[in-house]
Amino acid sequence: xxxxxxxxxxDYGMAGVLVLLCLxxxxxxxxxxEPRGEAAAPDLAAQIARSMPKGGNxxxxxxxxxxxxxxxxxxxxxxxxxxIHVVGKVLGDPRAARQxxxxxxxxxxPIGRIATTxxxxxxxxxxxxxxxxxxxxxxxxxxxRSYRWPTFLKKENLLNVANQIVVVAIxxxxxxxxxxxxxxxxxxxxxxxxxxxxxxxxxxxxxxxDATTGTLILACSAGVGACAFIGLFSGLVVTVFxxxxxxGTLAVxxxxxxxxxxxxxxxSIYEAPDSLAWLGRGVGWFGIPHAVVLxxxxxxxxxxxMSRTALGRYIYAVGGNVEATRLSGVRVGAVVVFVYVLSGAxxxxxxxxxASQLKSGSPTYGLAYELYVIAAVVVGGASLSGGEGRIFGxxxxxxxxxxxxxxxxxxxxxxYTQKIVLGFVILGAVLLDMLKRRNxxxxxxxxxxAPK
Amino acid sequence: xxQAADDLRLPMTPLLEMRGIxxxxxxxxxxxxxxxxxxxxxxHGLLGENGAGKSTFIKVLAGAHRADAGTIRVHGEIxxxxxxxxxARAGIAVIYQEFNLVPxxxxxxNIFLGRESTRAGFIAQREEHDAARALFRQLDCDINPETxxxxxxxxxQQLVEIAKALAQKAxxxxxxxxxxxxxxxxxxxxxxxxxxxxxxxxxxIYVTHRLDEVFAVCDRATVMRDGEHIATEPVALLTxxxxxxxxxxxxxxxxxxxxxxxxxxxxxxVSGLSRGKTVQDVTFSMRRGExxxxxxxxxxxxxxxxxxxxxxxxxxxxxxxxxxRELRIRSPRDAIRAGICLLTEDRKHQGLVLGLPVRExxxxxxxxxxxxxGFVGERSERGAFAGFVESLRIKxxxxxxxxxxxxxxxxxxxxxxxxxxxxxxxxxxxxxxxxIDVGAKFEIYQLINQLTAGGKSVLMISSxxxxxxxxxxxxxxxxxxxxxxEITDVANATQQQILRLATQ
Numbered sequence: 001x002x003x004x005x006x007x008x009x010x011d012y013g014m015a016g017v018l019v020l021l022c023l024x025x026x027x028x029x030x031x032x033x034e035p036r037g038e039a040a041a042p043d044l045a046a047q048i049a050r051s052m053p054k055g056g057n058x059x060x061x062x063x064x065x066x067x068x069x070x071x072x073x074x075x076x077x078x079x080x081x082x083x084i085h086v087v088g089k090v091l092g093d094p095r096a097a098r099q100x101x102x103x104x105x106x107x108x109x110p111i112g113r114i115a116t117t118x119x120x121x122x123x124x125x126x127x128x129x130x131x132x133x134x135x136x137x138x139x140x141x142x143x144x145r146s147y148r149w150p151t152f153l154k155k156e157n158l159l160n161v162a163n164q165i166v167v168v169a170i171x172x173x174x175x176x177x178x179x180x181x182x183x184x185x186x187x188x189x190x191x192x193x194x195x196x197x198x199x200x201x202x203x204x205x206x207x208x209x210d211a212t213t214g215t216l217i218l219a220c221s222a223g224v225g226a227c228a229f230i231g232l233f234s235g236l237v238v239t240v241f242x243x244x245x246x247x248g249t250l251a252v253x254x255x256x257x258x259x260x261x262x263x264x265x266x267x268s269i270y271e272a273p274d275s276l277a278w279l280g281r282g283v284g285w286f287g288i289p290h291a292v293v294l295x296x297x298x299x300x301x302x303x304x305x306m307s308r309t310a311l312g313r314y315i316y317a318v319g320g321n322v323e324a325t326r327l328s329g330v331r332v333g334a335v336v337v338f339v340y341v342l343s344g345a346x347x348x349x350x351x352x353x354x355a356s357q358l359k360s361g362s363p364t365y366g367l368a369y370e371l372y373v374i375a376a377v378v379v380g381g382a383s384l385s386g387g388e389g390r391i392f393g394x395x396x397x398x399x400x401x402x403x404x405x406x407x408x409x410x411x412x413x414x415x416y417t418q419k420i421v422l423g424f425v426i427l428g429a430v431l432l433d434m435l436k437r438r439n440x441x442x443x444x445x446x447x448x449x450a451p452k
Numbered sequence: 453x454x455q456a457a458d459d460l461r462l463p464m465t466p467l468l469e470m471r472g473i474x475x476x477x478x479x480x481x482x483x484x485x486x487x488x489x490x491x492x493x494x495x496h497g498l499l500g501e502n503g504a505g506k507s508t509f510i511k512v513l514a515g516a517h518r519a520d521a522g523t524i525r526v527h528g529e530i531x532x533x534x535x536x537x538x539x540a541r542a543g544i545a546v547i548y549q550e551f552n553l554v555p556x557x558x559x560x561x562n563i564f565l566g567r568e569s570t571r572a573g574f575i576a577q578r579e580e581h582d583a584a585r586a587l588f589r590q591l592d593c594d595i596n597p598e599t600x601x602x603x604x605x606x607x608x609q610q611l612v613e614i615a616k617a618l619a620q621k622a623x624x625x626x627x628x629x630x631x632x633x634x635x636x637x638x639x640x641x642x643x644x645x646x647x648x649x650x651x652x653x654x655x656x657i658y659v660t661h662r663l664d665e666v667f668a669v670c671d672r673a674t675v676m677r678d679g680e681h682i683a684t685e686p687v688a689l690l691t692x693x694x695x696x697x698x699x700x701x702x703x704x705x706x707x708x709x710x711x712x713x714x715x716x717x718x719x720x721x722v723s724g725l726s727r728g729k730t731v732q733d734v735t736f737s738m739r740r741g742e743x744x745x746x747x748x749x750x751x752x753x754x755x756x757x758x759x760x761x762x763x764x765x766x767x768x769x770x771x772x773x774x775x776x777r778e779l780r781i782r783s784p785r786d787a788i789r790a791g792i793c794l795l796t797e798d799r800k801h802q803g804l805v806l807g808l809p810v811r812e813x814x815x816x817x818x819x820x821x822x823x824x825x826g827f828v829g830e831r832s833e834r835g836a837f838a839g840f841v842e843s844l845r846i847k848x849x850x851x852x853x854x855x856x857x858x859x860x861x862x863x864x865x866x867x868x869x870x871x872x873x874x875x876x877x878x879x880x881x882x883x884x885x886x887x888i889d890v891g892a893k894f895e896i897y898q899l900i901n902q903l904t905a906g907g908k909s910v911l912m913i914s915s916x917x918x919x920x921x922x923x924x925x926x927x928x929x930x931x932x933x934x935x936x937x938e939i940t941d942v943a944n945a946t947q948q949q950i951l952r953l954a955t956q
Binding site: 308309310311313314316317320321323324325326327328329330331387388 | 828
């Protein structure tokens with residue numbers, strides 16, 4: 001037990017860094033929050049239900065915008081569930097509110113509470129309610145309570161982090177496998193664009209905004225398939241012609257980018273039905289975005305592949321020592337081709353998710369994504385010399401990058417500074433990784449100049 | 453008496469004194485008590501089985517590891533060694549098995565690397581060149597100082613390392629298995645150089661597995677076992693048997709325990725096997741229960757024949773048949789499926805994936821057997837490996853241990869376990885005991901006996917003629933890619949007979 005725990009820390013030591021980062025940004029963004037929209041309803045309704053008898057009357061007053069409308073609707077539902085009678089719902093300006101109050105006053109309807117938002121509560125019409133409208137029975141204003149909570153830890157923000165990183169994280173799975181097998185795949189950024197334009201151009205040509213679900217599925221498969229095919233090409237270039245992966249995939253990166261521009265004729269493609277956004281923007285159970293569910297499922301599958309299957313073992317072995325692996329009867333060429341095909345296919349899937357998030361396709365998507373992806377893998381602890389690395393390490397690496405970016409946005413760090421910080425984060429991760437293998441003394445000893 | 457005889461020949465104050473050295477790594481106590489004293493003008497053999505702690509001991513002296521306890525004195529003064537530079541400053545030079553040379557730089561540049569003589573900021577090439585020349589003359593060799601090291605032979609590279617040590621004015625020279633990669637003629641030359649250096653008053657620590665060399669060049673020998681100092685004695689008072697006994701900790705009945713074989717019918721028939729100039733028209737057969745030796749000089753094509761049989765390289769022509777069935781072997785995978793396995797001589801680069809856990813190395817060729825629908829059945833895998841760990845007495849702390857951290861002998865046992873598990877009918881072994889200590893050698897010979905007793909056929913490639921003569925039932929001698937001759941009456945054969953066939 002002790003053993004497996006220590007192995008966990010050496011494999012996922014970066015998890016600690018991620019936790020520290022989250023704690024730091026939670027502390028740095030700890031502030032007073034005014035709940036809005038439907039999020040404000042549960043607490044307010046409970047507050048009202050506690051302070052007045054069942055069957056009591058409540059009037060809801062809010063402004064006419066979308067957010068307040070959702071607030072009003074949610075409060076009404078909640079109150080009804082709690083057995084409180086909602087006499088009316090006013091959505092509008094102070095004049096509308098005054099008219100409503102006058103109406104209930106003249107009808108002699110007693111009102112126990114007026115549920116409203118902090119903004120409306122400041123309206124002057126609520127000053128001296130009991131004098132102006134004596135028949136209402138001096139109702140009290142009930143507004144959502146403010147509370148102190150880190151902006152970083154708000155549900156919306158966390159979902160935002162997840163949405164930002166989902167494409168990079170999906171690509172990073174493939175990249176992790178390629179890097180463990182001793183290679184590198186620089187083409188993944190371009191493959192995002194290729195997949196997105198292949199998919200959206202197919203949708204445009206087969207129905208545009210009226211395209212059916214079947215067409216969408218077909219188009220997604222075509223995008224992923226095209227990228228898997230390019231991955232196959234990269235794999236063959238690396239194995240059959242023995243081109244170094246860095247150069248081979250650099251060339252493929254150019255080719256794929258060019259293809260994307262040709263297919264899209266240089267522009268963006270917007271003719272797509274709303275249902276295209278299901279994957280990128282849709283949410284499922286507990287409000288978790290579909291894309292995040294997909295990402296987590298892929299990580300679990302990849303983890304099983306790498307830790308439980310013969311193929312996973314071969315991938316580690318090929319990266320550790322190709323010759324010894326070949327002489328053990330493993331078809332190393334097939335293993336290497338597999339990781340490039342998988343990397344291509346996952347890049348294609350990343351392109352599908354991005355096109356779905358943006359509901360369009362463009363050949364400029366995914367620019368420089370390969371660098372973020374490689375950074376995520378390296379921060380996650382995989383060794384660029386191959387043979388080492390963990391799938392969930394990469395997920396942690398991707399999350400670290402996303403949290404740092406998001407945290408810097410929240411704390412108002414400007415984007416140029418963000419780049420510098422991110423650069424040092426990657427350097428720091430590599431240094432930490434080296435320390436894990438050696439120790440401080442050796443690290444500095446190797447830097448010391450030789451004596452004369 | 454012994455001590456007195458000793459003192460007559462050698463000066464009194466030790467050049468180097470190491471006392472009570474201890475060193476542990478996480479989970480392993482590598483050295484529990486390391487002791488050594490070295491005098492000027494002495495060649496001091498350091499012997500012990502693999503895993504006895506010799507390498508760690510040397511690395512402590514070199515500053516590559518920091519000792520947990522113990523003292524090091526040079527000329528009677530305590531030396532604190534925490535980095536390789538501390539050690540170099542004290543006049544200690546270490547020549548490891550893997551040389552520390554930059555392949556692209558010339559011999560001269562390597563000799564003066566980090567200590568270039570400069571004039572006005574520019575390297576004084578002429579002076580360096582002459583100095584390098586003079587050093588090589590001392591070593592009785594004519595290497596052009598401007599040749600890039602990658603163009604030099606292994607023996608020449610070793611001389612560059614020695615020259616580098618001399619240029620650093622080293623007083624203490626440590627040589628870690630200096631003859632492991634040398635041909636027999638080169639070995640003789642190296643031993644002569646070692647004697648010259650001794651004559652200059654250097655103290656030399658000579659680490660080796662080859663007992664012949666101990667008797668040929670060493671004045672005293674220190675034996676280590678299980679991380680502990682066992683004995684230090686003048687070589688003149690030692691016998692071969694006594695040395696082996698000290699190293700192994702028990703008496704070995706015979707160095708080569710070949711049992712009387714039961715040889716059956718022909719199994720593997722190879723005819724006309726050729727590949728370029730390295731292997732030409734090689735024809736032979738292997739019989740059931742037989743150890744067939746394949747020997748010859750380095751570069752005669754022995755390893756290449758084994759690689760062709762195993763599909764590691766493709767043959768230009770030739771046929772291979774097993775039990776009368778023609779085999780088409782185009783990759784190691786084909787060979788393994790047909791029941792042929794190859795234990796390569798180069799464990800580090802061809803035999804093992806050093807960064808993987810030992811268990812995963814063991815399983816690498818056997819995963820299809822341990823897997824169902826692509827998923828590895830870890831329980832059967834662990835069980836199988838645990839069996840071999842016990843029967844081969846592999847010393848590991850747990851199955852997840854990283855292979856790199858095992859001693860050479862244990863690594864070789866992992867290689868053996870991995871191939872034994874494949875249950876191959878034809879076992880090709882290339883230099884089965886290279887870099888392995890006496891005790892482990894004996895175990896490996898016994899294992900070869902077990903294989904043949906079980907009806908397998910073994911092809912054993914060996915450069916060590918006593919080993920070939922001691923273990924093989926029949927010996928093929930190769931020369932320049934061809935089979936130069938066959939020795940069938942091994943019991944009455946001599947090393948000279950083999951050498952004649954190999955050189956002619």
